[in-house]
Structures are given as C-alpha cells and as structure tokens.
Amino acid sequence: MTVWFSKNLGDAMFASEALGQIEALFVSKCTKAGCPKEMALFIRHESEGRLHCEVKAYFSPAAADVAREIGASPCQKPFPDGLSLAAGAEECWSVLFPER
Numbered sequence: 804m805t806v807w808f809s810k811n812l813g814d815a816m817f818a819s820e821a822l823g824q825i826e827a828l829f830v831s832k833c834t835k836a837g838c839p840k841e842m843a844l845f846i847r848h849e850s851e852g853r854l855h856c857e858v859k860a861y862f863s864p865a866a867a868d869v870a871r872e873i874g875a876s877p878c879q880k881p882f883p884d885g886l887s888l889a890a891g892a893e894e895c896w897s898v899l900f901p902e903r
Contacts, residue, residue, distance in 0.1 A: 805864050805880075806864055806867065806877050807861060807862065807863065807864060807877070807878050807879065807880050807881065808861070808862040808866070808867060808870030808871075808875035808876060808877055808878060809859055809860065809861050809862070809875055809876060809878040809881070810825075810859070810860045810862075810870070810873060810874065810875035810876070811857055811858075811859050812825075812846075812857070812858040812859065812860055813857055813858065814855055814856075814857060814858075815848055815855070815856050815857060815858050816855075818857075818858035822846065822858065822860065822889065825844065825860060825869070825873055825889075826844065826889055826890045828869055828872065828873065829844045829866065829869050829889075829890045829891075830890060832866075832868055832869050833866075833890070833891065836865075838892060839865055839892075840891075840892045840894040840895050840898050841863060841864070841865045841895060841898045841899060842863060842865035842866050842891055842892075842895070843862075843863040843865075843866060843888060843890070843891030843892070843895040843899060844860060844861070844862055844863075844866060844869070844888075844889045844890040844891055845860070845861040845862075845863075845881065845886040845887060845888055845889060846858055846859065846860050846861070846886070846887050846889045847859050847861065847881065847885045847886050847887065848885070849885075860875070860889070861878070861881045861886065862875055863891070863895065863899055866891075883896070883900040883903045
C-alpha cells in the first residue's frame with residue numbers, strides 16, 4: 804500500500820495534546836507490529852499564507868491503521884522539506900524518502 808494519510812491538528816499553540824495522544828497510539832501499534840522501519844509519523848508546521856500556523860500530521864502507508872483510527876484522510880506523499888519525525892525509527896527517512 805502506498806497511500807499516505809494526513810490530519811490537521813489545528814493551531815500549533817494547541818496541538819500538543821492531540822499530538823501526544825496520536826504518538827501514544829502510534830507507539831502502541833508500532834510495537835505490536837514489530838516496529839517496522841517504514842512505519843512513521845511526521846509533523847510539519849504549515850501556514851499556507853495565514854498569520855498562524857497549523858500542525859499537520861503525516862502517516863506513512865505502514866501507519867494506515869493508526870491514521871484511520873484517528874480519522875486522518877488519504878493524501879499525496881508529502882515533500883520531506885520541513886517534516887519532523889514525531890514517532891518511528893530514524894531509518895524511516897532513507898526508506899520513505901530515498902531521494903532526500
């Protein structure tokens with residue numbers, strides 16, 4: 804499966820609680836799956852021309868179960884620029900973004 808997922812967590816000033824809950828769910832599911840290196844949760848602060856930025860969470864295809872459980876929507880693979888790894892193995896970068 805190559806479908807990525809994203810979820811807007813809202814204003815960056817208030818997104819930490821939601822992100823913490825998503826990270827906890829991700830870690831639980833990742834551990835049960837044996838922590839595959841292609842399973843990752845990324846975040847990016849995006850402003851899209853607005854005054855305040857919002858936090859968007861991006862789920863790799865291997866994290867589809869987590870994404871669906873929290874109501875994330877399918878999306879295009881994000882560009883790696885500006886992404887931060889929120890949860891998952893550091894090796895995911897070379898697996899998911901070999902062009903980086």
